[in-house]
Amino acid sequence: MCFTPSNKALSFVFICFLFTLAACQDGSSDSVEAEDTPADVQEAEDAEDLDEEQIPVGILHSLSGTMAMSETSVRDSELLAIEEINDNGGVLGKELVPIIEDGASDWPTFAERADKLLQEDEVPVIFGGWTSASRKAMQPVVEGHNGLLFYPVQYEGMEASPNIFYNGAAPNQQITPAIDWLMEEKGDDIFLIGSDYVFPRIANQAVNEQVEDAGGTIVEEQYTPLDHTDYNTIIARIREADPDVIFNTLNGDSNVAFFKQLYDAGITADEIPVLSVSVAEEEVQGIGSEVIEGHYASWNYYQSLGTDENIEFVERFQETYGEDRVVGDPIEAGYFMVHLWAKAVEEAGTTDTDEVRKAADGIEFAAPGGPVEINGENQHVSKTVRIGEVQEDGQFEQVWKSDEPVEPDPFLEEYDWASGLSEIVTDED
Amino acid sequence: MHERQSFFTTKQGVFTILIVILAILPLLMSDFQTNLLGRFLAFAILAVGLDLLWGYTGVLSLGHGIFFGFGAYITAIYITIESSGGGLPDFMMWSGMTELPWLWQLLSNPVAALSLAILVPMFVATLLGFFTFRNRIKGVYFTILTQALVLTMVTLIISQQQYTGGSDGLTNLQTIFGFSLSSPQTQLVLYFLTLIVLTVVFFSSLRLVNSRFGKVMVAIRDGENRLRFSGYNTAHFKTVVFTLSAGLAGLSGMLFVMQIGIVTPTMIDIIPSIEMALWVAIGGRGTLLGPVFGALLANTGSTYFSESFPEVWTYLMGLAFIIVIIYLPKGLMTIGDKLTKKRRGSHANQSAGKPTKL
């Protein structure tokens, strides 16, 4: 036998275990400040550290793993908003203290951390999430504890949880108008490409209905695994199908590979323009602006917007985090949703979930991307829809915008062609 | 000259003390912490199974995430059906399905679902084991194949979203056998259920490794060819252990999913699968007791580290792995060894701590 159990001292290991448990719990109260959080926002580690004059708020994004590349910037803008609110006297006269958790790009971890924030730290609100999967993981948790989640990213729609406020675009505030614009300006033969997961597939179902209704054609629909990096075969299919435009719902890294290889294959934006819904300023940096120049993306906000609110926002963001940083739609949403929550709390006079929910209807804020207003019925916000073209410097130039903020319609109830889709969901409820 | 060992210094003894403490802990902890610890206990079951395969038989699988995943997904499918009261889950409706696929219908029977949660991983393991061990594909080749298995299965699960929920996984698992999964009482029951299962698994595994079969396992690890030349069909033995280990992973997944209420592809992917092997390595391979500590410690550690130092916890984890692997090849159990030696000091004869090649 190679190994006889070593004995008395095994118990020592066990003591070590308990000791570590205890030590970790103690250790966690020496609050650490993350290096790049704004200096005057104190991070709390335990709810007990807080006094009566403070309100803990949860921030839950992936700070490690594959999604960290997108989500860390949203955390930054949320902290910036908290700092602004605190500088102006806080909420209900109390200081906001962010408790930052790492979702680690793992959806069950999001559920676990949300649970921890609500149960252990007793935060009245969580600002967080990026992927739909992370939101869906947190949804039962916030509903179970009657907490609040403010979610900053555009998504596929078909959802309205009473405990979530959706601050990104619903499909009718991004995808539907983008398809309308494409068919009007660029042509009727559309090639759909997306990552093989829930958002692209659901979004494209609606797109299929819409295009058919408007008399266009979906020439082909292709999906690739989430970390796919070889697009030669897809590009060969694009050549064969010869569409007027490509509607792109690829996610994250795949966009970089797709655009670089499309460019190398000699397919230019003049020939077949691509309209993306998940490519913002940060992604353009990673792709390289010369590669994606001339292609389009539909969002509610661009860094290049000339409004006073935006100029001030961009200035503050770069002042705090560095001149070379760019902002984009989800970053802006992360910023304004903290302000929306704060205003709703002021209106309600308490942080109680039910009161805040009641007070939230009609709360407005002059966001960098134009005025936003909470729709109390579906808890989405009304916002301006824009389409932008990528410029040489990596910024977007707006080529189209809606005349006024568009009311959110997550179930696409306003559209006849979507009746099949929305029925499915409303049947269930 | 053997020192007489008291019960409390044997593996059984230490484990018993651990179980007693774990049974008392819920009194001292909040619901959230109890729930968290319950999940780690589920991991410990998987770690014991992986230790049988790796620590005792010398075959490292980095595909246990998938077996864990089968257990978790099958259980989650059953819970989803129960929670939705026979209706279609929302993601299926979005994918344009009108009725439950036959595979799901099969899983709407609780007995079928709970047994399949263990049998399916065993079946897949038997299949893969048969095709690889038979050809004497071994050591690192096998390990890399199991990794490829993970990559393939995860891609498959994500792409077949009308059946699996895709990248979102199955969320919002509400009730099992009529009990609400979100109620602290149900979770407390599940905590003790997991604790009992872990106890049974641990003592059965201990019996197994001390049996004749266990001796063959160790012999395969230390000199497979000699064993083959003595007339043993080592491929059969390895397949059996691999199957058993996969079954335990399925069991672990089943208990885990009931306690977290969600299953997604991210938790069975390549990195979680490697982490599972690291629990065993940290605790101590070929000790059974070590992996239990390893699973509890590594998960507690990573939970609190990532909470207190979200930006630097990756550094700490990486460093911890390197140090343990290089300097403590038998994991934390080495510390136990070394201390025993020190305390025994002058005793000339020592049976413990012979170095082995792993």
Next chain:
Amino acid sequence: MEAILLQLFNGLSLGSILLLIALGLAITFGLMNVINMAHGELIMIGAYAAYVVQLLFLTYLPEGMFSWYFIFALPASFLLAAFFGWLLELSVIRHLYGRPLDSLLATFGAGLILQQLARTIFGAPNVGVQSPTFLAGTIEIFTLSIPASRLFILLLVAACVGFMFYYFYKTKSGMRIRAVMQNRKMASSLGINTRRVDSTTFAIGAGFAGVAGTVLTLIGPIGPTLGTAYIVDAFMVVVVGGVGMLIGTVASALGIGMFNTIFEYVTNASMGRVLVFILIILVLQWRPNGLFHLRTRSLD
């Protein structure tokens, strides 16, 4: 016809990329039997090296010189990755020779650290590397228009493979490496410093990973987790090819690339990946030790 030819080229191109990422592994895994899970992170280091060289060119040299950055980035990434490889060998792998599974876990830890290091230095978002202008656009060969960058990668990989063959089979130091890997004790008693050979070999393997990183900047994203997407594929290539056989690695990379492209073309990208895995299992039924392997009488 044209479509078929183009798909053949695509298969070849994918194969060449797989080969490039597996070349370093063919050395560290194939020859030294070390499972280096941080191989993907060495690729990442190569990619960031290209990024830094590009930044230096942008800052200090006139615009006309810009495209030449790539020519400098190749050796720079080789050296930088080789340096990190050397460090890794010295600090971690040195202790783990003969324990391949342990080397797997320890290098996984090292990979975590390197990833986080990249995140700390360069930030979590992807960084952009502009391709040199001479690699933009397409080249017409007969009736096919082929991306210049793909052709360049193909040629570069061929050059790397040629160089490796020459180095390992024709030069003194290459033969010394093979001698040590095949019979360490004998080589040592003939006066070869095996310790030094070990670290050099590992550094060379790491260097090739760095080159792969620079090349990947032409076609893919550059971020801290860049390497994780490629690591399993790279190992599969070496296993299918037969460990220790350079020619096997070449054959298996091209084979996997070709079949992957075909499967993807007839089904879709997700199913293509599943079919390739099944194919690999089947091939290993037929050839358990890979397509090519050293015949030897020794057992373990």
